[in-house]
Amino acid sequence: MKRNLALFTALLPLTMAAIFSATAPVMGQGGTDSQSFEQIERGRYLATAGDCVACHTAPGGKPYAGGLALETPFGKLLGANITPDRETGIGNWTDDQFVQAMQQGIAPRGHLYPAMPYPAFTKVSRSDILAIRAYLNTLEPVNNPIETNLLPFPFNIRSSMLAWNALNFTPGEFKPDSDKSAEWNRGAYLVEGLGHCGTCHSPKTILGSARSGDALEGSVLQNWFAPNITNTMHKGLGGWSQADIVQYLKTGANQFTIASGPMAEAITNSTSKLSDPDLHAIATYLKNMPSDGNAAPVPVVGSDKRMIAGQAIYRDTCNACHRDSGAGIPRLFPTLAGSAVVQSDDPTTLIRVVLQGSQGVATAAAPTAPAMPSFAWRLSDEEVASLLTYVRNNWGNAAAPVTAADVKALRQSLTNTD
């Protein structure tokens, strides 16, 4: 069993907080007293915003003691032990070393891999990074030796990252845009920095780095498609209001959908615990991301035999929950009509959910945690393809048809990995 996290993940950071702070737990310029209550609490909040615990905790293991396996296209990496244990954790590190790891991807033992998202964390301010460090220092040291690098040759040679960095990595703290509001800047700082949203949501080059110019326009990882979260109408967040985004990040559910898969974890560990001002800042920033500019495709016509077959399967299998109108039921069964995940160019998530089912997230504010059962045992590749072609092109939706080959490939991949 593995957890589906980001391709790259990891931890820390901080901000020029006071300058444009809309955030609740901000305490001025970020003191450097590592014993101060305010500093530690701020660090705890920031570590939550960075969702450090997700990658640095093994299933069932002690928090931050490392050991979660991250499946990357290049091989397997384990999250490091970042408790203050002097032997196996980071207790021996100086503050400068810690900042360098976060901002430059260089740890005392050598180069980090960008599974630890230093390409995002480089934007986090030194003062926020030191607050996180202060918090991590309060953890119980756990002696847990972790060999983080399980990559095959030649990727296992850490110095290979020198070349990668030269090609793909632009270091530098976040620089606020004085033309934008303080809220927008705070949102940008969180989304691009600590929140490392692009780690999952931005398309990648073949080398695994973010493709320039299309940030947050969606990407596949570990058999999930992390959707476009720019303000694109058709397959992004264009149809969601700022309040919809805030509610989704805070509770896991809104009038359109319920989080599942890797995003459910991010909500549980991180966004559900962020302050309302920070969530509003994130929503402000995302709603101001430019649309990808692509026009919606021409829908598959209703007389297409895949649409006819798909409609019959939909009525028989999906209709009781998702309804004839595709409207679903708010906070219980996701809306299919107008949905970004449904209309994304890449149907991976859609196919996966039909084959495997999905478990909605539960939060204190939205505890229902509805789930969709698996239909892999009952629908053939051809049937899933017709069904999803119909769902992607009915009720005003428009997206490329799904092929039986797509379904077959994902079915195979899910069988091999889960």
Place this chain on the structure above:
Amino acid sequence: MARKLPRRDVVIVGLGWTGSILANELTDEGLDVVAIERGPWRNTATDFNAGYMQDELRYAIRKDLFLRPAQNTLTFRNNIDQEALPVRDFGSFLPGNGVGGAGVHWNGQTWRFLPSDFRCRSHLVERYGAKIIPDELAIQDWGVTYEEMEPYYDKFEYLAGTSGKAGNINGKLQEGGNPFEGSRARDYPLPPLEMPYGPMLFAQGAREAGYHPFPQPASNASRNYTNPLGIEMGACSYCGFCERFGCANYSKASPQTTILPVLMRKPNFECRTNSEVVRINLDRLGTRATGVTYVDAQGQEWEQPGDLVLICAFILFNVHLMLVSGIGKPYDPKTATGAVGRNYAYQTFAKVEMFFDNKNFNPFISTGAMGQCIDDFNGDNFDHSSLGFVGGAGIMCAGTNARPILMRPTPPGTPRWGSTWKKATADNYLSSLYLNAQGSSYATRGNYLDLDPTYKDRLGRPLLRMTFDFPDNDIRMINYMADKAAGIGKHMNARQIVPHYQKKPYDVVPYQSTHNTGGAIMGSDPATSAVNKYLQSWDVPNVFVVGASAFPQNAGYNPNDTVCALAFKAADAIRTRYLKNEGPLVPA
């Protein structure tokens, strides 16, 4: 040898409706609660899977969700002169099993009892004089009034998203509701379900006959609903697979759809499944419970100490646990003394089939609790002085389903198999209706529960023994109701009306109802009741026994609204009174 576990504040036996309600209330109070459940964990998407839940053979015929007799059963006889034999295939009633209990497979029919039902003996004596009550009946008052119950009924109905139309709000009659019901503080949380043609035709016929039809209250959500715990329910799709099935659509109220998502997140709650409580442990004096002993799926015996023990199993097993644990004095029918096992009662049914020409009722469009009812002949809503019986019944047109295996209505005289039968089922499937009379079941001295002297369960305990037959009073009552229902059928212009009367002896084989009641009844006198008005044992005050086991006799309604209201009432008493001063809440 039992291994001893760390002490908990509260140990709950069974995680069905009542266990879930009490666990949620008491964890809110900050108590550390463990529930020990005989059956498996059950969850909507995995266990009530939309892809295969509508499998009548698996769930309705082969009874997939129910208790298997190999795990636990009981023996049965009609009277004390017979030798009881074990029930080897549940038939007349179907005890639930697993998390959610019978709350998984119920229909959702959500009735309040009448104010007069709670004061059954006093009310009849006041209205007619003591002679109205036939000698055979052991009718008792509940020790609680409808007015005391009202806030707890309200709590359950809002938890469950019950759909209905109030007939009486704060003493003011409401057009379209049940004019006979007790006064309620507010309307149902959701409006009534949509009504198909059959129940509409019944309502029209009942009005013509001078009666007062109203929509059946249903815990099948008529609209999307967010309950007070923040849990979402989806509007019902009228699939017609409620009773004997889990709901795949989050539409039928169950612990799974209304409580467990919140309860299971609480750090001070734990549920242990596939673990059967063997007995409640008592201290040396037998006046205080020290916890329970249970057996897990590996056969390992565990002792779970606890300060408060809540027996929340199905009624038969509530009584069984009391008897095998030595809580309270067992009832003896010869002397009519002792309280535990006393006043076992059931539900009394009659049915009227109606065959029509040129009608299409689309009977498969259905929910477990959709329909129209009249209460003109329920409880003491009508004058009994010259009828020769007491009690009453609700009469309703409320087809819960038209599933293809069990729903094959054919007129009398049709062969039971072969091509003529096939043609008859095809001819009548869409164009027939039936009316139910669901009647009260009044306790007698001879209907009771005790331990069987011969047969033992897999854990070596004596099986529970049920001794039951229909009282003559109840037979007279329900057959009067069958005629009343048939009279409404005439107003509906049925081609053929076929009343099915009830007769003795009661047969434990064909399915009738899982509305078993009594055996650990509530009341105000420890000599004639096992628990007080808060469901607290008179004999062992840190034990509460929650469920239909507390009914002194059964009314002409489905029991679950009252069962769950009693659970909220017990929880309230524990929270506001017992925890401040542990001990008897009512002086014995």
